[in-house]
Structures are given as structure tokens and as C-alpha cells.
Amino acid sequence: MEATVFYILAAILLIGTLCAITARQAVRAIVYLVVSFFALALMFYLLGAPLIAAFEVIIYAGAIMVLFLFVIMMLELESPEKLPKPRFSDWWPALALVVVVVGALAVLLLSHVRAVPPGFTDIPVRQFAYTLFKQYGVAVEIVSMQLLFALVGALYLGRRK
Amino acid sequence: MSVPLSHILIVASLMFAMGLGCVIAWRANVIMMLIGIEIMLNAVMLTFVGGSAHWGIADGQLFSLMLMALTSAEVSLALAMVVYLHRRKQTVNTDRFDSMKG
Numbered sequence: 001m002e003a004t005v006f007y008i009l010a011a012i013l014l015i016g017t018l019c020a021i022t023a024r025q026a027v028r029a030i031v032y033l034v035v036s037f038f039a040l041a042l043m044f045y046l047l048g049a050p051l052i053a054a055f056e057v058i059i060y061a062g063a064i065m066v067l068f069l070f071v072i073m074m075l076e077l078e079s080p081e082k083l084p085k086p087r088f089s090d091w092w093p094a095l096a097l098v099v100v101v102v103g104a105l106a107v108l109l110l111s112h113v114r115a116v117p118p119g120f121t122d123i124p125v126r127q128f129a130y131t132l133f134k135q136y137g138v139a140v141e142i143v144s145m146q147l148l149f150a151l152v153g154a155l156y157l158g159r160r161k
Numbered sequence: 162m163s164v165p166l167s168h169i170l171i172v173a174s175l176m177f178a179m180g181l182g183c184v185i186a187w188r189a190n191v192i193m194m195l196i197g198i199e200i201m202l203n204a205v206m207l208t209f210v211g212g213s214a215h216w217g218i219a220d221g222q223l224f225s226l227m228l229m230a231l232t233s234a235e236v237s238l239a240l241a242m243v244v245y246l247h248r249r250k251q252t253v254n255t256d257r258f259d260s261m262k263g
Contacts, residue, residue: 006164010172017176017200021183026192033196040203047169047214049222052206059229064199064236071240072192075247086186094182101178105171120164121217131219132226139223143230150234157241 006046012039030068037061048122169211177204191243191253195236202232 016036023029041056132140180200187193206225213221243253250257 003164006168010168013172014175014179017179020196021179021186021193021200026190026196029193029196033199037203040207043207044210047210049210049214049225052210052222052225055226055229056206059233060199060203064233067236067240068192068196071243075244075253086189090188091182091186094185097185098178098182101174101181105174109167109171120214123213123217123219123222128219128222132223136223139227143227146234147230150238154237154241157238157245 002046006043009039009043009046012036013043026072027069030065030072034061034065037065048120051125051128166211166215170208173204173207173211176207177201180204189254189256191246191255194255195239195243199232199236202228 013036016032016039020029020032020036023032037056037060041053041061044050044053044056177200180197180203183197183200184194187197206228209221209225209228211221213219213225246258247253
């Protein structure tokens with residue numbers, strides 16, 4: 001049952017991402033991406049990471065994508081037809097890279113990989129919080145400083161002369 | 162859940178490849194490039210969470226949390242930069258930003 005849900009979510013994720021990267025307008029790409037991030041959040045939940053799933057919805061789909069939408073609407077871009085669309089000559093290096101990645105994947109799968117037994121263990125939030133604040137407390141401090149620097153930088157870039 | 166780890170890795174690497182393709186194909190549009198970077202970072206987060214669930218250690222989930230903090234900082238700075246560039250040249254086309262000041 002859970003496996004079926006996982007594969008459906010994987011399909012939604014990949015199709016949503018594909019629609020996002022081929023969308024003709026940035027706003028549509030953002031909306032497709034929000035859909036695929038919701039699917040990704042549900043996958044995180046299935047993988048036993050409820051906290052990360054909640055953060056994915058709140059921070060990614062809720063905050064970052066809305067920030068993108070705000071900026072796109074604030075910029076009043078000239079009519080979207082004027083922005084250069086990727087032509088086929090723009091797509092082929094990307095397609096070549098995608099083919100390389102998929103080919104590497106196929107080689108890895110076809111070669112005789114040691115079968116890893118399936119099965120996932122849930123990680124309780126208590127263990128997560130314990131590891132976060134006991135073992136990686138310094139990282140939390142560094143991340144908070146990084147967010148402060150980003151705030152100062154954004155204020156500096158956004159100021160009006 | 163009875164999904165092998167390799168399937169999660171396949172999904173993540175396909176998503177990463179799509180993000181890479183987005184960055185390369187839309188290299189004339191700053192906003193679509195940023196969206197491609199978001200897609201790639203999310204693929205990496207899926208890998209981290211899958212590994213964390215597979216080995217039963219919380220470190221992977223923790224790294225994806227750090228990645229989220231990093232991404233929010235990066236996106237806020239990058240979008241501030243986009244606004245700044247748009248104020249200077251009235252466009253987000255990267256081909257128009259071809260000169261350095263000073």
C-alpha cells in the first residue's frame with residue numbers, strides 16, 4: 001500500500017518537475033513546482049521524516065516559492081513573449097547531460113549491485129532533536145549567523161539610493 | 162515501507178538531472194536558473210532523507226534541514242540580486258549583463 005503511494009508520488013514529482021522546467025512562463029513553472037514539492041513532502045513523510053515534511057511544506061512550498069512569485073510579480077517583466085525561450089540549440093546540451101546522468105544510472109542498475117534489503121526505520125522527532133542540538137549545536141549557530149548575513153545582504157542589495 | 166533504496170535514488174537522480182537541464186537550457190533567464198537550482202537542491206534533500214531512513218540515523222534529516230536553511234538564505238540573496246539587476250537594466254536576461262563596473 002505504502003509502496004503504491006510512493007510510486008504515485010514519484011510520478012507526480014517527476015511529471016510536475018518536467019512541466020515546471022518546460023513551462024513557457026515563470027509563474028506557471030512556480031505553480032508546477034509547488035505541486036511537485038507537495039508530492040516530495042509526502043514522500044518525506046512516507047520515509048519517516050514528518051518534521052522535514054512539515055518544513056518542506058512550510059518553508060519551500062509556503063515561503064520560498066511565494067517569494068519567487070512576489071519577485072516575479074514585483075518586477076513587472078515585459079510581456080513574457082519577449083523573454084528568450086530556449087530554442088532547440090539551447091536544449092541539446094541539457095539533454096546530453098540528462099542522457100549522461102540517466103546512462104550512468106542505467107549502468108549502475110544493470111551491473112550486479114549487492115542487493116540492499118528494503119525497509120526503512122522511522123526516526124522519532126525526539127532522536128532528531130537530540131542529534132540536532134546535542135551533536136550539531138555548532139551547526140545551528142552557524143546557520144543562524146548565515147541567515148543573519150543573508151538578511152543584511154538582502155537589505156544592502158535592496159536599498160534605494 | 163517496502164521500497165528499495167535504489168528506487169529513491171533513481172527518483173532523486175532523475176530530478177537532479179531535470180534541474181541541471183533547467184539551469185542549462187534556460188541560461189538566458191535568471192529566474193528559471195534559480196528554479197533549476199531549487200530543483201537540484203530538493204533532489205539532494207530526497208537523497209539525504211532516503212539514506213537517513215535506510216540506515217536509521219537522524220543525520221541525513223538534519224542535513225536536509227541545514228540545506229533548507231542554506232536554500233532560504235541563498236534564495237533571498239539571489240532574488241534581492243535579481244531585483245537589483247532588474248532595477249539597473251530593466252530585464253532579467255543574462256545576456257544583457259555583459260559588462261563589469263569599475
